[in-house]
Amino acid sequence: xxxxxxxxxxxxxxxxxxxxxxxxxxxxxxxxxxxxxxxxxxxxxxxxxxxxxxxxxxxxxxxxxxxxxxxxxxxxxxxxxxxxxxxxxxxxxxxxxxxxxxxxxxxxxxxxxxxxxxxxxxxxxxxxxxxxxxxxxxxxxxxxxxxxxxxxxxxxxxxxxxxxxxxxxxxxxxxxxxxxxxxxxxxxxxxxxxxxxxxxxxxxxxxxxxxxxxxxxxxxxxxxxxxxxxxxxxxxxxxxxxxxxxxxxxxxxxxxxxxxxxxxxxxxxxxxxxxxxxxxxxxxxxxxxxxxxxxxxxxxxxxxxxxxxxxxxxxxxxxxxxxxxxxxxxxxxxxxxxxxxxxxxxxxxxxxxxxxxxxxxxxxxxxxxxxxxxxxxxxxxxxxxxxxxxxxxxxxxxxxx
Numbered sequence: 142x143x144x145x146x147x148x149x150x151x152x153x154x155x156x157x158x159x160x161x162x163x164x165x166x167x168x169x170x171x172x173x174x175x176x177x178x179x180x181x182x183x184x185x186x187x188x189x190x191x192x193x194x195x196x197x198x199x200x201x202x203x204x205x206x207x208x209x210x211x212x213x214x215x216x217x218x219x220x221x222x223x224x225x226x227x228x229x230x231x232x233x234x235x236x237x238x239x240x241x242x243x244x245x246x247x248x249x250x251x252x253x254x255x256x257x258x259x260x261x262x263x264x265x266x267x268x269x270x271x272x273x274x275x276x277x278x279x280x281x282x283x284x285x286x287x288x289x290x291x292x293x294x295x296x297x298x299x300x301x302x303x304x305x306x307x308x309x310x311x312x313x314x315x316x317x318x319x320x321x322x323x324x325x326x327x328x329x330x331x332x333x334x335x336x337x338x339x340x341x342x343x344x345x346x347x348x349x350x351x352x353x354x355x356x357x358x359x360x361x362x363x364x365x366x367x368x369x370x371x372x373x374x375x376x377x378x379x380x381x382x383x384x385x386x387x388x389x390x391x392x393x394x395x396x397x398x399x400x401x402x403x404x405x406x407x408x409x410x411x412x413x414x415x416x417x418x419x420x421x422x423x424x425x426x427x428x429x430x431x432x433x434x435x436x437x438x439x440x441x442x443x444x445x446x447x448x449x450x451x452x453x454x455x456x457x458x459x460x461x462x463x464x465x466x467x468x469x470x471x472x473x474x475x476x477x478x479x480x481x482x483x484x485x486x487x488x489x490x491x492x493x494x495x496x497x498x499x500x501x502x503x504x505x506x507x508x509x510x511x512x513x514x515x516x517x518x519x520x521x522x523x524x525x526x527x528x529x530x531x532x533x534x535x536x537x538x539x540x541x542x
Contacts, residue, residue: 142284144277146176146270149230151222152187155206156272162199164189167254167278168270169235170261177268177287178319181361188235188269190252193218196234215248255280262301262308263315264293290321298330306337309379310349317370318360331377338382343426346383350425354397354407364398371397371411384421388414396470405431406469409438413470437462442470456519459488484525489518494533502534503542516540 146168159166166189168176175182191199193210196218200206211217220232237257239249251257258267264283271278279285281295292315294301294308302309309331316323323331338346352359353374357367371394374380380389389411397410412418412435419436427435437458444451444463455463460477467474486492494517496510503513520536521528527536 142277142279143275144177144270145275146173148272149222149224151205151224151230152185152232153272155187155220155222155232158199158203159189159191160273162191164191164252166272168272169268170266173268173270174265174283174287180319181359183359184231184233186233186235187220187272188237188257190237190250191234192236192250193234196220196236216250254278258295261295262305262311264291264295265315267295290319291324292316292319292321293324293327298324298327299333302327302330302334303337305345306334306341307345307349309335309338309377310346310353310374313370313373313377313379314349314353314356317366317373318356318362320362320366335378335382338379339424343424347425347427350383351404354404354411355402357398358402368394368398384424387412387418387421388416390414400469405435405438405465408435409442409466409469412439413442434462438466438469441466442472448476452519452522456489456515456522459490459518460485460522461487480522480525484528485522486518486528489514492518492521492533493528493530494537498530499537499542502537508542513537513540513542 148168156166166187168186169188170186172182172185174180189196193215197208200208200220205223207221209219209221211219216236216238218234220234222230222232224230237251237254238260239251239256254269258269258280261267261281264281264286266283267281268283269278269280270276277284282293286293292312294312302312312323312327312331315321353370356362356370357364360366372391375389375391375394380387393411393413393415396413397407400406400410408418408422412421415421418439419432422432422435440454441458441463444454444466448455460481463477464474464481466472467477481487489511492514494514496514499510499513503510517533517536521533527533
């Protein structure tokens, strides 16, 4: 069917280069669905039957175009189009693929959009807009499902969610972000496959969970829609399958959606009522430094009473974590701001003596440098004027190091 989508002239010119090589360049994937639905999107996806090497060869002589490989996806290259001397447009080019029943045979390429559509996740993402002719191709039921506001896998739902259980999170994200409904066969398949979520590679689940937690930014939707998505995950058992006995309930979901739209804030909200959050984040292979930061923020959010009551804990987590906790959880930051204003460092790693200096003093004693820095930081919090190398060395003498 004929359809009109406004595109940059540089994209239309790019399509003509593919035309001359006997190839058709399509707009495709999530970005096409978003354009049709009038929703915001991230990177613009195009696809063709050209392999990554062919795309590179096609555009090698162009002075206004660069091609960069993808570090982790053999079917993807990034095409950088120069719109002006100071402005560049980046397109993700995906080579059309054949749907494979398993990964053991690797990835095979095709020139057929029908074959490629079987490789897509949901029907609304299996549309293809032919850039040169303005034809919208609908090899699945994507356009009709858009009209009916349905989220439906391209292939049979039980097979789809059995092969890729992490897509449960994506299906819920789409349905709530777009205010669509999951078809009944998908709901049944999700229920049957929910317990497989903890048996797939952590990176795949983490990618989908991260996208879900930030879905309100992706879809420019209201917090209520994000809450509905998280509540749907809670109701079908996603969080139980992923995190076992973590205390995730409607209260923590409400806390989560009120947080700033950053990943650490949303995770802190999700686990606001859970102890030892770091252990649960470790299951999904989050970066150790990121896990420590989230745990420190949550620990700082639980500080109560006067400074003397929680000084030891504050010295461990740091003023930076305490101020983030105040920002995320709506607490009064005045005590911590005053300490910073008085010259106290933001955390124990920022004191005026390094771990290397301490190690030289104590030698191979087996004593924890981190613990020693915490003790020094505690003294500096009480008296920021001590934050100089001479005073800290004197404190170390007094502490017997």
